[in-house]
Amino acid sequence: MSVEKELSSREGEQTAKVYFVNIDEDTAGQRIDNYLMRILKGVPKTRVYRIVRKGEVRVNKKRVGADYRLQSGDVVRIPPVRVAEASAPVRPADKVIAQLEKSVLYEDDQLLIINKPSGLAVHGGSGLSYGVIEALRQLRPENRTLELVHRLDRDTSGCLVIAKRRSMLRHIHNLLQQKGKVEKLYHALVVGKWAARKQLVNAPLLKNVLQSGERMVRVHIDGKKCRTAFRVMERFPNMTLVEAYPITGRTHQIRVHCLHAGHAIAGDEKYGMDEDNQSQRQFGLKRLFLHAASIQFELPDGRLLKVEAPLPDELAGVLSVLRGK
Template sequence: MAVEDERSSQDGGEALRVRLITIDEDTADQRIDNYLLRVLKGVPKTRIYRIVRKGEVRVNKKRITADYRLQPGDVVRIPPVRVAEANAPARPADSVIAQLEKAVLYEDDQLLIINKPSGLAVHGGSGLSYGAIEALRQLRPENRTLELVHRLDRDTSGCLVIAKRRSMLRHLHNQLQQKGKVEKLYHALVVGKWPARKQLVNAPLLKNVLQSGERMVRVHVDGKKSRTAFRVLDRFPNMTLVEAYPITGRTHQIRVHCLHAGHAIAGDEKYGMDEDNQSQRQFGLKRLFLHAASIQFELPDGRLLKVEAPLPDELLEVLSVLKGE
């Protein structure tokens, strides 16, 4: 990304600059609004949409709309904007930074894969000042284009893929859109005896947003087609450890499909029964027992990459208690 020209103006004693930025291959194929949100960190979203709507942002000297997709070679004019008007992003706690430093499972010049801890959202928003991606950007300031490839629920731990380059982000998004190209495997401890013959849950899922802003998902005939394959890994008194393979990728898919099958995931405070969650505390479970155990996909050069995330210690301890060790 090359800055071709800058022109200064004065605003309240501060020198502000018009920036002319040439879009390269790595930056291309994203919407202009998303690009500006990243480049103008700290500027309110409403302000960004306003300068686009008023024509202050131009591409190749022409007005554009917020959904315009950038192309290689485009020259973007970014007007003077006082970033100082917005609050500076919150700095993640040192303990979170330390956790993420130890959580790296795989890294090269285009990819970063971490074993995301439970309780950490993948991004800030909805009352959260930061998430994993904001913390990683502060941990790796030299990687200016870190972007989430996919998401995990806040309470789910395990493999989380972050792209360092736009080209890799586009490649992996293309893989995710093709059936069977990306294989994600999860481990879940569920309530009751999961039948060995129950190997597929095929139930459409409908997403609702409550007045509080909370997202809830339920099985409904008007929902999107959703399928999850299951395999029993181990059995305990009134509990079963299963492997879940989401064939489709819907919000809360594994959690709601487990519930639909009659076996809610242990520690699920959103979809499980309060009395079950309370009783599970006796063997030390204090979180959702859902873990993204592995992910496999094809790299741009055709090689398959498979990365595995070991179960966190707190979940291993729960299994030890259940086994009577």
């Protein structure tokens, strides 16, 4: 058993000795605080920061800050620390397991891309026992380093990328920081007649949290720069199917930019009008009509990977009704 596996398995025990961990290429690039919280399961976050601050954790025999990024070849000293017994993870519902098992669009030894179902959050928290990543970790226990590469809103379906290795996670994150290196395309059904000439929405977005705890995003001059390109795909009476290409990557970007353009996304209960959402039920729409249709980027070996996610049946059915089929 490796040192990392031994540490993460010692629930409810006091590690009675000092451990020395050699950092490999897959672990390199990770912050020391995040690394420690991952392998010291059950140790409170405050305790992790305390042992780093007091110098009990050393890298190459030297003190480091919590924000130090590990490098391949580093030797990390981990002091004796009590690992609290963790509660058993909540098992995902059988329906969720079945959905995820048939949602795989692409997989190799470093990467997993799924067609995320609508209604399933990408990770647990905020009252949710689990999300996609927690469910996948239970379904794929042999893949101990599964990590989300990016996020999708809970109600959005489509291409979601999960890295199996830290090296792949770093590779795609590096691409995401470069303009045009990762191409994401979304399909959205919006309210009203989208003008063909409206091909770019350039409006800064600002996040804020309401007293209820709900996170909202709005266009504001003090927000972060944000741009989304649009193309009309198909027109219906008082509705338009558009293709959205986010040039930047902000929270709720496409939803808020559509609203700013005067065309809320159909079925959007957060930013849309209640009367519009109610009337759209006559077409069989019971969810947000936003779908991550494809993603494209270059793999480390130089090959270009493009993965497409078919439109879910419930959204395809809405379009069939609108087309009169």
